[in-house]
Amino acid sequence: MTIPVDKLSDPAVRAFVSALNANDQAAFQAALAPGATMSDDGSDRDLAEWTEKEIFASRGHMEIESVKEDGHALVARFRNDTWGEMRTRWRFVVENGKIIRFETGQA
Template identity: 85%
Template sequence: MTLPVDRLTDPAVRAFVTALNANDQTAFLETLAPGATMSDDGSDRDLGEWTEKEIFASRGHMEIESEKGGGLDLVARFRNDTWGEMKTRWHFVVEGGKISRFETGQA
């Protein structure tokens, strides 16, 4: 069973997933705080390079399975044209209504 994106608790996380699923890079970047950072499987990555490769150039998409921590922790089936589909975990740090960091990896 999936959780509809419009029912995600945290507004910044909801906007992030909505923009990601729409492949809307402009809206996606608007969800991020200046200087935002991210990690993938425990390794810090260049946010711009990673999002271009893993989300926008490869048509990334998230189907949310569950949320915890006030909506800042998600488990999702993430798929893209490069890797196919995998179960992933996402953790978000939100400051001032913008995402200042997100961490993802296989669940």
């Protein structure tokens, strides 16, 4: 069973996932704080380069399976045109209503 995006409790995380699923780069950037950082499978990555490759150029999409830590930790089925579908974990650090860091990797 998947959790609808509009049921995500944290507004910044909800905006992030909604923008990702809509392939809306402007809305995605608006969910992030200036200077936001990220990591993939434990390695820090260039956020702009990673999101372009893994999300926008390859039509990334998330289906949420579970939510923990007050809406800041998700398990999702993530798919894109490059890698297909995989079970992933996402953890968000939110400050002043914006995501300052997210970490993802295989679940």
